[in-house]
Amino acid sequence: ILTAFIIHLQHFQSSLQSVLLALVLGAVVLLVLRRSKAAVLKTEDGWWGAGSPPAGAEDESIRPFRVETSREEIEDLQRRIDQTRPVPSLEDSQFNYGFNSTYLQKVAAYWRNEFNWSKQVDKLNQYPHFKTKIEGIDVHYVHVKPKNLPEGRTAVPLIMVHGWPGSFYEFYGILPLLTEPANADDVAFEVICPSIPGYGFSEAPRKKGFNSVCAARVFLKLMRRLGFGRFYAQGGDWGWQITTNMAQLDPTAVKGLHINFAPVENVGPLVILSILLGRRFPGLFGFTELDVKRLYPRVEKMLVEPLKETGYFHIQATKPDTAGRGLNDSPVGLAAYILEKFSTWTDHEFRNLEDGGLERKFSLEDLLTNVMIYWTTGSITSSMRFYKENFAKGFYPPHARIPVTVPTGVAAFPNELMHTPKLWAKQKNHKLKTYTTMARGGHFAAMEEPGLMAQDIQKFIKVVEGKK
């Protein structure tokens, strides 16, 4: 609503400019005064298992876990793929109506005849997996330690959180770059990649109300249980929201926060001003060429484009159980739903391609492995519920109004879904240490451009550690 109002205001822009410029000074003064207040995010404990919590202490053991499959599982999948009832796409519609039917049949054929799930399961198991019970549900994670650490060096702990429709698997390309960096003076990380409760191998909450703050609290408990008193956090999509909440809940535990997605939740006067005047006076707001390209023309970039791409968001935030119901029976339907995002969110232009440009940046093997994680665990519905839980209290929950006070690094990928100029990122992240305009890449940055992402994480860490 606010955005639409701002866009209407553009009609009056020329006549009100002088008034607005005068307001800038006032706004700047206000902001300087506001920033001195740093509130802390509060939360209560929760319990998400079935029924009531049992008496006695919770089982805090950490159990090793192996991903497994069976002949039945694979045959069932193949049988369902064979039962697909395809509906031809409209002539010349490419990916504009959603996943193109012709290309979907190719993907399904590959999945049915060439994709080797057993081999992929082995690939998943190359890193050690574990499960541990927190707040009544089993939380799954991958724990990767550097193999060859030189004498006297300790690995820096890092938690990396995925989003929707991704999984811990998105990080498999970047893990070696972070745990075994090529450069001698790069930092070596010990990485924890958990699965958000309700996603993949993490148990789904049975009770209503499990939102990002709850996930953040669960992950903080996880890190504490693993013995990490202070650590770095990295995330995009929901991972951004959860790691941000972690930094807000316990700023002393989170040494630094690196994010590749930073949408503005609280649209303040400075942001509004920059939207109104940024095209004419980019320098005034520190807007780069990419900023101007991504934000203007306003109506198209800030209203029409988001509307075109947020249908899934709207239905998942209101009727997740209905939305996920069919996808849990139809693997091809699930693949279409998930892979459409891997196409469009990597580059909007891919909507005009018959094959959605899907294999330009990803391999079908990797894409389908991610889909299989949703399929074999039957977690599509619970993954969608996360949307509803996070918007139950509207668009401005308490954490949206609280700034982030830990050192933050933002990697702004040019094809990310929502673009955030440095100025906007600073409104929320008061200790913005690095802001990098990345050379290429979209929403699934870690999976699409692991090299670039690893480079930026290194750059960020060095700035934070260097300062110490």
Added chain:
Amino acid sequence: MFSLISPFFLLRIGLTYFLVWRRKAKKSIPLGDGWWGHGQQTLRDDNKIYPFKVETSEDEINDLHRRIDQMRYTEPLEDCGFQYGFNSNYLQKVVSYWRNQFDWKKQVAKLNEYPHFKTNIEGLDVHFVHVRAPHRPGQKVLPLMLVHGWPGSFFEFYKILPLLTDTKDDLAFEVICPSIPGYGFSEAPHKQGFCSLDAARIFLKLMERLGFNKFYLQGGDWGSLITTNMAQMKPQCVSGLHLNMLAVTKRGVGMLLSLIIGPYLPFLVGFTREDVRRLFPYFEKNVYDLLMESGYMHIQGTKPDTAGCGLNDSPVGLAAYILEKFSTWTDRKNRDLEDGDLEKKYSLDDLLTNVMIYWTTRSIIPSMRFYKENFKTNPQNRVDARTGIFVPMGHAAFPNELMHCPLPWARWRFKDIRSYSYMPRGGHFAAFEEPRLLAEDFVKFVRKVEGKKR
């Protein structure tokens, strides 16, 4: 700031009235033309009307059963009712009935109780049911077309059909119930751009082909828009237009004023007490509630091929998606109930028959594309949104309909409203849920129109 705004405020009022004045000049919208078949248009146009029978087979039923058996259950959250969508626990009961007791062969026979036909228009096979009134001496028989919406079908009208065709008094109707192209037994368009204006034109051609040059129209949901477009394209052919759903077209200042003043001084803005009861609290009922319930519209209006893909393989998924609407759009309070109160107003047989029409014809994706095609151009700027409707109109306002449109707002576009009724009960699927009430109101409307003619 206020002093800055008011000149623009007055300018807006002036502009609005100017546009209204201009609107009076336009009495109809252009017909246009189209061709929706595969590839290039063939030269010969087949105008014949072919009888059609709904059929099924052992294979079709076995395949359905196999897929139902393969359903992979997901546990619902505790105490969530229908708030997160169709409740999985209740879904299992519905699915069990569908698997073990629902008799599709018997339902097919029921569908075939009325004669079905198909005819090719603009490259597509258009399906319709044609029900003639039995010959009764002294009875006037008027032609009528009933148009369904989403996720409904021609089958929604099966309960109201006898009430309109087989009456014992002096007035009866000969009814045509078509399927919108892309829905059920009507062929789906193969080209992009098929919107309500095209459906309207095709249905006008259908009536012409059947030999009707003046007829009544009735519709709700998409049917409401399509029949309205028909009345805008050929007002001379439409005796009267009866709608049970009116989309509120925002009219800026006038609407804003009535929203601000309405709750306190309703009569000043032409609101009745019932209007106030149904409209307010405005934000909660019309903005918040609409946001809660329009997720399907958003995804279908942008990515229909993705949204429908899984539903075309999973009958259980399809049933959940469709039946959730039959629960929530009948009464929003049903969201708090574990069974969505689905069987209070409908029988599982009827509900599943409607679902089977989508399932056996694989038409869920094309049915969803209709949303995208209609939202491609801003619906408020399209030619039909900027043109009034001058044929006699009647509105049956059901209390649990998705949105309420008071008479003063309806008058902005409909220039000849003959009847406006507050119905005592019922929701969105009026013909299906309260056939008697709808039939009574429709006949009352027709009598008013026919009475004025004599």
